[in-house]
Amino acid sequence: MKQEKNGVWTSWNENLTYKYKSLYKVTTEQELQEIIAKSEKVRFFGSKQSSADIAAGLENLIDITSYNKILSYNDTEHTITVQSGLILGDLIDAVEAKGWCIPCLPDINTITIGGALATGTHGTSGKLLCEYMTSCTLVLADGSLKKIEDGDELINAVRVSLGALGVMSTITFKCEPIYTLHVKEGPENDNEWLPKIKERLKKHDFLRILWLPHTDKGYVITGDKIDSETEIREDLGPDYLKHRRKASKILYKYTHIFPWITSIANKLLYKGFFSSKKEYKGSLYQATVTKSRGSTLELAEWTIGLDKFTEVFEELKTEINKWSNKSFIHIPMDVRFVYKDKSWLSYAYDEDTVTMGCVSRNAATADTYEAFKTIETIFLKHGGKPHWGKRFTAKDAEFSKIYEKWEDFKVLRRKMDPTNKFLNPYLTELFNEKK
Numbered sequence: 374m375k376q377e378k379n380g381v382w383t384s385w386n387e388n389l390t391y392k393y394k395s396l397y398k399v400t401t402e403q404e405l406q407e408i409i410a411k412s413e414k415v416r417f418f419g420s421k422q423s424s425a426d427i428a429a430g431l432e433n434l435i436d437i438t439s440y441n442k443i444l445s446y447n448d449t450e451h452t453i454t455v456q457s458g459l460i461l462g463d464l465i466d467a468v469e470a471k472g473w474c475i476p477c478l479p480d481i482n483t484i485t486i487g488g489a490l491a492t493g494t495h496g497t498s499g500k501l502l503c504e505y506m507t508s509c510t511l512v513l514a515d516g517s518l519k520k521i522e523d524g525d526e527l528i529n530a531v532r533v534s535l536g537a538l539g540v541m542s543t544i545t546f547k548c549e550p551i552y553t554l555h556v557k558e559g560p561e562n563d564n565e566w567l568p569k570i571k572e573r574l575k576k577h578d579f580l581r582i583l584w585l586p587h588t589d590k591g592y593v594i595t596g597d598k599i600d601s602e603t604e605i606r607e608d609l610g611p612d613y614l615k616h617r618r619k620a621s622k623i624l625y626k627y628t629h630i631f632p633w634i635t636s637i638a639n640k641l642l643y644k645g646f647f648s649s650k651k652e653y654k655g656s657l658y659q660a661t662v663t664k665s666r667g668s669t670l671e672l673a674e675w676t677i678g679l680d681k682f683t684e685v686f687e688e689l690k691t692e693i694n695k696w697s698n699k700s701f702i703h704i705p706m707d708v709r710f711v712y713k714d715k716s717w718l719s720y721a722y723d724e725d726t727v728t729m730g731c732v733s734r735n736a737a738t739a740d741t742y743e744a745f746k747t748i749e750t751i752f753l754k755h756g757g758k759p760h761w762g763k764r765f766t767a768k769d770a771e772f773s774k775i776y777e778k779w780e781d782f783k784v785l786r787r788k789m790d791p792t793n794k795f796l797n798p799y800l801t802e803l804f805n806e807k808k
Contacts (some may be wrong), residue, residue: 460484505547560593672763
């Protein structure tokens, strides 16, 4: 175990900085237990890629990224057990090497497993990653270990916990046989793709729409399971498509000063990077996961019941297309789908949901990005829920209305962490607890 003293913790996008007295880099479960037991207050972090202020803000911090071993496989059960600091990309590589997959992958592969679970990371046309967790070990506030398994009373509370019940130590995932997707991509007008959502969810194994604000267009991505030996007509589009992020960075450079430039930039980006069709095949990981974002950005993401999405989408589109509104939104807005589950703080608790991401390409000026405020206002109005690892301002008063199990979670949190050891200032305010 390594210890650093009196340093500064800085988030991935450099929007958040905190001084700390002690930062511990752990490699074993015993070290994790010892630090938690002796600390009056402590938080823990992985790759620091959350847009929410969830990971730091206390004098004692634990860097979990060296706690990253693959511990075991069960070939009969198709399970893998890992330490919580393992990077998602490494988990996927290990699983695919066994001929398996976890059929729920987020857009980015550089996050830690523990962080992904704690914040409710989800995939596309599927479930939250935590739904594939069959058991885990938590380090509790007193440093003791608690094993939680499928069927236990606590499992649905622990699956998405914000790191407020304990520190996730080891996790076992249930995998499925690997499969190949035949992916097709292409643009459609809003009045074409919007009415076809439910039909396409039934027809395809994978559905994702990259909505392009201020263009009346969406970029539709579908995937269908095929035999890996099936030949397809591969078309990856023009070679210059790989420069989209570089072009976006240039076109959005001054949009925090002149928001209306965004509308023009979006139309240019649509013409250059979203107007052609693509077709290819690969595993879920190969076909759908961004291997690197390449540059920092700020994200908000909101979810809404599938049956309400059309109404919310039309209201959002009308609002941001008003020139009196400064909410000009960078493209794309990522539209994905999560099927209902029973995890207490899941966005999909008891209902199929649509998630809609909102991105600011200028991370440093995200505090003045009007779009984050507009999308939150509209989604909250309709009972929408924010992604826990991304940017939002809603707190306890709002969540007590939209999360059926919110008060139950708060009661459990106080029972498992009676001294608020795991609450930083952000989480203290979020749960409306005494400082």
